[in-house]
Amino acid sequence: MRFLSWLIRGKSPKASHLMLAPAALWLLIFLILPIIGLLALSFIQRGPYGTLLWSFTWGNFSRALNPKYLPVLLRTLGYASSATFLCLLLGFPLAYYLSFGAGRSRGTLLVLLMVPFWTSCLVSLYSWMIILGRQGLLNHLLLKLGLAENPLALLNTPFSVLLGLVYFYLPFMVLPLFGSLEKIPRSYIEASYDLGAGTWATFRKVTWPLCLPGVFAGCLLTFVPCLGDFLTADFLGGSGTYLLGNLIQNQFLMAQDWPFGAALTTVLTFCLTWAIFLHQRFEGRELEMRG
Amino acid sequence: MRGKALSVYCAALYGLLYLPLAVMFAFSFNNARRNVAWRGFTLKWYSSLFQDAELLTALATSLKLALAASLIACLLGLLASYAMARHAPFKGRGLYSCLVSVPLMMPEIVMGVGLLSFFARLGIALNFWSLACAHALIALPYTTSSIRARLLSLKDCRLEEAAMDLGASEWQAFLKVTLPLAGPALLSGSLLAFTVSFEDFVTSFFIAGIGIVTMPVKIYTMMKFGVTPEINAMASCLVGLTIVLLAGNAALRAYDNGRRREI
Numbered sequence: 001m002r003f004l005s006w007l008i009r010g011k012s013p014k015a016s017h018l019m020l021a022p023a024a025l026w027l028l029i030f031l032i033l034p035i036i037g038l039l040a041l042s043f044i045q046r047g048p049y050g051t052l053l054w055s056f057t058w059g060n061f062s063r064a065l066n067p068k069y070l071p072v073l074l075r076t077l078g079y080a081s082s083a084t085f086l087c088l089l090l091g092f093p094l095a096y097y098l099s100f101g102a103g104r105s106r107g108t109l110l111v112l113l114m115v116p117f118w119t120s121c122l123v124s125l126y127s128w129m130i131i132l133g134r135q136g137l138l139n140h141l142l143l144k145l146g147l148a149e150n151p152l153a154l155l156n157t158p159f160s161v162l163l164g165l166v167y168f169y170l171p172f173m174v175l176p177l178f179g180s181l182e183k184i185p186r187s188y189i190e191a192s193y194d195l196g197a198g199t200w201a202t203f204r205k206v207t208w209p210l211c212l213p214g215v216f217a218g219c220l221l222t223f224v225p226c227l228g229d230f231l232t233a234d235f236l237g238g239s240g241t242y243l244l245g246n247l248i249q250n251q252f253l254m255a256q257d258w259p260f261g262a263a264l265t266t267v268l269t270f271c272l273t274w275a276i277f278l279h280q281r282f283e284g285r286e287l288e289m290r291g
Numbered sequence: 292m293r294g295k296a297l298s299v300y301c302a303a304l305y306g307l308l309y310l311p312l313a314v315m316f317a318f319s320f321n322n323a324r325r326n327v328a329w330r331g332f333t334l335k336w337y338s339s340l341f342q343d344a345e346l347l348t349a350l351a352t353s354l355k356l357a358l359a360a361s362l363i364a365c366l367l368g369l370l371a372s373y374a375m376a377r378h379a380p381f382k383g384r385g386l387y388s389c390l391v392s393v394p395l396m397m398p399e400i401v402m403g404v405g406l407l408s409f410f411a412r413l414g415i416a417l418n419f420w421s422l423a424c425a426h427a428l429i430a431l432p433y434t435t436s437s438i439r440a441r442l443l444s445l446k447d448c449r450l451e452e453a454a455m456d457l458g459a460s461e462w463q464a465f466l467k468v469t470l471p472l473a474g475p476a477l478l479s480g481s482l483l484a485f486t487v488s489f490e491d492f493v494t495s496f497f498i499a500g501i502g503i504v505t506m507p508v509k510i511y512t513m514m515k516f517g518v519t520p521e522i523n524a525m526a527s528c529l530v531g532l533t534i535v536l537l538a539g540n541a542a543l544r545a546y547d548n549g550r551r552r553e554i
Contacts (some may be wrong), residue, residue, distance in 0.1 A: 112308075
């Protein structure tokens with residue numbers, strides 16, 4: 001009992017560290033060490049039949065950047081940034097509505113936004129396959145309405161992959177946007193109107209600059225998971241939409257080339273760290289501007 | 292950006308968000324092997340679902356896994372957030388709160404392949420418990436933030452001090468005052484952790500090995516090899532479960548907020 005009371009009182013840093021230790025150990029063992037391991041693995045040569053040769057090499061990285069794989073990398077960056085941009089474009093009006101126009105239904109609308117987000121993405125993927133297939137619902141509808149003469153190829157196209165990415169990551173964009181729009185004091189906007197600014201000028205000069213932190217956070221939260229996504233391209237994409245995630249999955253589970261897979265994962269993690277760094281810099285500048 | 296056009300736009304966007312769920316739900320009652328046209332109402336996919344032994348095993352595995360992972364995550368989260376919210380500032384606190392949000396930021400595939408190669412390197416068997424530990428890691432940020440927020444909001448209440456003035460020891464005050472007050476947050480964090488683990492596909496996919504088949508992994512195999520309309524029925528059940536868990540979480544939060552106002 002004494003010990004427990006000492007632990008809870010937490011007057012000595014030792015008690016605090018002891019209480020924090022289990023979770024910290026968990027993070028160390030199941031997060032930090034595996035990531036360090038991956039980094040180490042990416043500098044190792046692959047032996048025959050997927051075994052490892054313990055000698056240092058840059059080969060896995062130069063292979064990731066050779067003409068065979070570089071397009072995959074660039075394509076992934078392209079898809080991730082277009083999906084992020086589309087999410088911002090589509091999500092901003094929604095976030096704006098949620099924080100300024102929704103009134104009493106706001107709570108319900110926010111919960112409704114979370115349900116598809118929490119639903120297993122496999123389920124929605126499966127459903128999109130039903131909708132977009134050659135004999136799917138959408139084509140059925142288009143043919144019935146006479147808008148198309150033959151079934152359109154909607155599935156296995158860049159369109160379907162982008163649609164899937166935007167669908168899955170839209171809430172990641174809307175929630176931070178909502179959060180920062182919500183924080184803007186309403187008096188600022190009223191003041192702007194009082195001083196004679198119109199709706200557009202108020203938006204451009206007051207609302208937009210003040211919600212920029214949310215824009216950056218939303219873009220980061222959308223961009224990062226898009227980079228690693230492999231399920232969307234797996235089910236909604238064809239051979240032309242092979243992304244980094246698919247390549248990594250392939251190296252680990254099919255090709256058994258773990259060092260190369262690890263190098264690709266390191267590249268992915270590097271892109272992510274860079275995105276976070278950019279975000280922090282913008283955040284910093286944002287604070288200075290306000291400061 | 293004001294007015295009717297905006298509301299119409301948002302309604303359309305919500306429609307789009309729910310379109311796949313609605314389609315899947317509708318087709319789960321469709322009396323046809325293929326998801327193309329409507330051939331009449333049936334419940335046969337639901338009944339065959341509950342006779343499929345493999346599916347039921349997968350469901351049981353997922354439930355057990357989610358339970359184990361959420362319990363671990365809840366315990367770790369409680370200890371860590373107590374130290375962070377209630378103790379005097381100490382070294383390593385900032386570092387920890389940075390680290391604990393990393394699982395949220397990492398693409399899951401990085402953690403999946405990282406854990407796969409880590410376990411393989413150390414010769415750790417890929418079984419139920421290794422997966423439960425990994426799920427606890429993914430769920431940890433959710434339990435930590437939920438419990439920490441609650442403990443921080445209790446800071447001004449001085450209820451524990453009152454309890455100790457009345458003769459309770461620190462441990463008694465914790466057990467009889469703090470824990471009951473933090474209870475709803477604990478439960479709501481655990482529910483989130485449960486949902487995270489239950490819905491997780493990517494991590495399970497990489498490190499489940501051959502022995503363990505969770506529900507999402509089972510759905511994946513079904514989608515890859517031979518589509519059956521049973522998926523619609525099963526997915527509808529899963530969405531139903533998710534909604535129940537989320538509603539439970541929302542209700543707990545509402546209850547907790549109401550109580551906080553009373554205090």
